[in-house]
Amino acid sequence: MHTLTLTKGVPDFREGKVSFDEDGHLERGKTPTVMNPNDAYALNAALQTRVRHGGRVSVMSMGPPGYKEVLREAMATTYADDLYLISDREMAAADTWATAITLSAAIEEMGVPDLVFAGFKTADGETGHTGPQTCWCLDMPVVTHVTALDIDEEEERLRARRLVEGDLSETETVETDLPAFVVVDPEFEPSYRTARHRLTLKDLRETARERAESYEDALTVWDHADINVDPDYIGLDGSPTIVSSVDPIPKPPAEREATMVDPTDAEEMRDVLDAMRPLAGDAGDAAAAGGD
Template identity: 75%
Template sequence: MHSVVLTKGVPDFREGQVSFDEDGHLERGRTPTVMNPNDEFALKAALQTKVKHGGQVSAMSMGPPGYADVLREAMTVYADDCYLLSDREMAAADTWATAITLSAGIEKIGEPDLVFAGFKTADGETGQTGPQTAWCLDYPIITHVIAMEVDEEERQVRAKRLVEGDVDEIETVTAPLPAFIVTDPEYEPSYRKSAHRLQKKRLKAETEERAEEYEEYLSTWDHADLNLDPEYIGLDGSPTIVSSVDPIPKAPAERDATMVTPDDEEAIEDVLETMRPFATGD
């Protein structure tokens, strides 16, 4: 059973990590890049498939060379190997040009049994790249998946999915392999057998060890390796036209900050007196 998991690097939107210019625009060069949070559910689904059916899990991303760190982060969740699709011809791609590139990378690997993707990315939030990649591959797709099982003999996947994002309405569907799975943030891996739980623990330990030397498991391909025409990828191959970009308004400061140095004993004492009622529950 071979699974490919698509992942992307996004700005670290945690408080204190995001940098904006004076107009409120995101400064990507000064904001750390992390793995898209929703992609972790896709990786967990692929790990569950490997635990129960064996095989291989490959993580794939399209982006600049720095996205190798994103793939290292993905490997800590679980991956046997990683693929980075990267060169200048792929830059500034919209979701359609990205899907074309990713589908070419998947086809170069071979024909996996399952391709996994997260629900949407934290920066674009379109949720389009996964379905468009499935269309390029001509794979059946199941979205909003919260649980799944694979029947190897019947060569099909059976999944439970949320209907229109309503957690109270769930439907069960099947699809033949190879298939494309978009996991929902409500996805819950199931390990009912003790043998599966022990296997998961062993695989997690192995992949965390691999992540320390992730470059040994990383393959980087450019557009020539994928036999892609530059006119159909990157900015040139992107039909999306962005009419405008609205800056993110800066939140007004609601609290004053008082700077205290460790050698100012009187100021430190004032801080302790201020905090003491909260520590005692008053």
């Protein structure tokens, strides 16, 4: 059983340092990056499949060299065996369609796995297009909004429970042949039902920690020539999406003033309590009545 999880680095909006060029394109090299939060569910699904059915786990990302750290984190999370970074300046400013073409070409180059996992959507674009579009390029069956899954290895079939049109109150169970593409919903929770599963998980965790420390030994980096794609069909040139404008959200300036207090100074701590009591309501009145 060979599984592949697609993951992506997204801007760390918490830092408030998102950089755009004059054409409105995100400058990823100048922007702090973290793993896309929704990819964690896809990684959990891949790990569950590995624990239950064995085999090999791969993780792939398309982006600048800095995405190596995202892949390292993914290796530690899903206990992956190998990593693939698809990185080339020709791929810059790609929309979801150009990204899908690039990823599908890379997947074909590595050898189409039994299962490809993708997150529900990314925190930067939030289109939810890249996974299904990549699947379309690969001509594989796709199951979306997956909340639980299992594999019949003898029949080479996937059985999955999925939300119906994203409705948490309604689910359905579907089956399809392998290889298949799975878009994992944030409602997915991995299940390790037997002692054997839990022991396998423990063993994998210990070996993965060592592997992640030297993750570059398991990392393959490909450019557009390595995956045999025409630069005219990837990156900005291959992106039909037109960005009319971008309005960055500036980080608001800090407006609070801080007063430094020495916790060993009884007088200063008394001033702190006096300031907090009105905010505590009845509890503050009770505390004041009780004395120091």
